[in-house]
Amino acid sequence: MKVPLSSPDIIEKDIEAVVGVMKTRFLSIGPKVVEFEKKMSSFSGTKYAVAVNSGTSALHLIIRGMGIGEGDVVVTTPFSFIASSNCILFERARPLFVDIEEGTLNLDADKVEKKLESLSGEELAKVKALLVVDAFGQPADWVRFTEIAKRYNLLLIEDSAEALGSEYKGKKCGSFGEAGVFAFYPNKQISTGEGGILVTDDAELARLARSIRSQGRGESGEWLDHERLGYNFRMDELSSALGCSQMERIEEILDKRTKVAEMYNEKLSEVEEVQVPYIAPYVSRMSWFVYVIRLDKYINRDRVIEYLNQEGVQCKPYFTPIHLQPFYRKMFGFKEGDFPITEDVSGRTIALPFFNNLKEEQIDYVVEKLKKSILLFS
Numbered sequence: 001m002k003v004p005l006s007s008p009d010i011i012e013k014d015i016e017a018v019v020g021v022m023k024t025r026f027l028s029i030g031p032k033v034v035e036f037e038k039k040m041s042s043f044s045g046t047k048y049a050v051a052v053n054s055g056t057s058a059l060h061l062i063i064r065g066m067g068i069g070e071g072d073v074v075v076t077t078p079f080s081f082i083a084s085s086n087c088i089l090f091e092r093a094r095p096l097f098v099d100i101e102e103g104t105l106n107l108d109a110d111k112v113e114k115k116l117e118s119l120s121g122e123e124l125a126k127v128k129a130l131l132v133v134d135a136f137g138q139p140a141d142w143v144r145f146t147e148i149a150k151r152y153n154l155l156l157i158e159d160s161a162e163a164l165g166s167e168y169k170g171k172k173c174g175s176f177g178e179a180g181v182f183a184f185y186p187n188k189q190i191s192t193g194e195g196g197i198l199v200t201d202d203a204e205l206a207r208l209a210r211s212i213r214s215q216g217r218g219e220s221g222e223w224l225d226h227e228r229l230g231y232n233f234r235m236d237e238l239s240s241a242l243g244c245s246q247m248e249r250i251e252e253i254l255d256k257r258t259k260v261a262e263m264y265n266e267k268l269s270e271v272e273e274v275q276v277p278y279i280a281p282y283v284s285r286m287s288w289f290v291y292v293i294r295l296d297k298y299i300n301r302d303r304v305i306e307y308l309n310q311e312g313v314q315c316k317p318y319f320t321p322i323h324l325q326p327f328y329r330k331m332f333g334f335k336e337g338d339f340p341i342t343e344d345v346s347g348r349t350i351a352l353p354f355f356n357n358l359k360e361e362q363i364d365y366v367v368e369k370l371k372k373s374i375l376l377f378s
């Protein structure tokens with residue numbers, strides 16, 4: 001049996017939606033992107049949404065739009081997909097990493113406070129923002145981070161790329177802080193092929209983001225009038241139509257994913273050497289992005305992954321810490337031991353196959369092979 005790590009859920013209606021666009025004259029800058037933005041702002045409970053060509057572009061627009069740049073510092077997590085930190089580097093600012101919580105795998109609010117307290121006045125003045133990630137779909141502790149951002153007068157950015165539909169105490173992810181993002185690469189909860197979106201209540205940030213995503217054009221939209229330096233970060237009409245079609249069944253998609261996660265939880269509950277994902281009590285709804293287990297320390301994780309892949313179970317270590325990526329080591333001198341919890345977790349985690357239509361017999365196969373590999377490599 002072969003079980004892929006992830007697999008997009010495309011139905012006939014999605015295909016018709018994209019084909020429908022191909023039959024019109026509008027392949028870019030048309031009505032579908034506007035419709036998709038409306039759907040996303042209404043879903044996330046924010047006033048504005050600006051659709052772009054990737055989640056990374058959405059993050060970059062936030063950093064640029066907030067005026068964060070050379071000499072500035074942004075507090076963030078080293079346990080994430082690399083884009084959440086790279087967006088800071090794009091604008092020549094510097095990430096200040098703080099370690100994560102062992103349970104939720106999110107940025108540790110206590111450690112962030114301690115770090116900020118320990119900085120000198122001069123160092124503290126450089127810190128402009130707090131960029132918090134909802135890791136693997138789990139909301140971070142937003143009451144704490146909102147309070148810290150207010151106390152230190154920092155901009156608060158939510159990387160909710162993995163958390164479409166998750167809720168913290170009844171409030172949707174993406175709606176915390178000054179701005180948030182969602183991402184639509186095919187392994188995310190919904191996909192547009194490539195794509196991302198910036199969500200915010202800040203009219204000025206939304207206006208700037210719209211301009212910068214389209215070559216710095218002004219509000220008149222005149223094709224050859226450029227008010228500022230911009231990029232081409234636009235989302236096209238085909239992608240937007242796919243996004244609209246997927247959002248029409250978002251509740252069904254999230255429910256399917258919850259069922260798959262619950263099946264894994266149940267079947268793995270008897271496997272002592274495996275820790276299933278921990279969900280914090282303040283999470284009122286969990287939108288599952290990936291299903292990441294943690295192995296006991298004495299098990300050789302890399303051999304387990306190798307064995308599972310050989311047996312047709314596609315799986316990956318999730319994540320390699322950002323500070324240990326080669327160019328971060330080189331640029332900033334990071335080394336092993338800098339963020340011990342992040343490093344410990346990242347040495348023991350495995351993302352198992354996880355997607356909407358994963359079947360029970362496939363899960364049984366994954367669990368059977370996992371159990372066998374644990375016997376072999378402990």
Ligand SMILES: *Cc1c(COP(=O)(O)O)cnc(C)c1O
Nearest residue numbers: 054055056081083084161183185
């Ligand atoms: C997926 C993801 C992004 C954005 O990814 P793109 O591939 O650029 O759409 C950003 N941050 C995190 C945490 C992600 O998982």
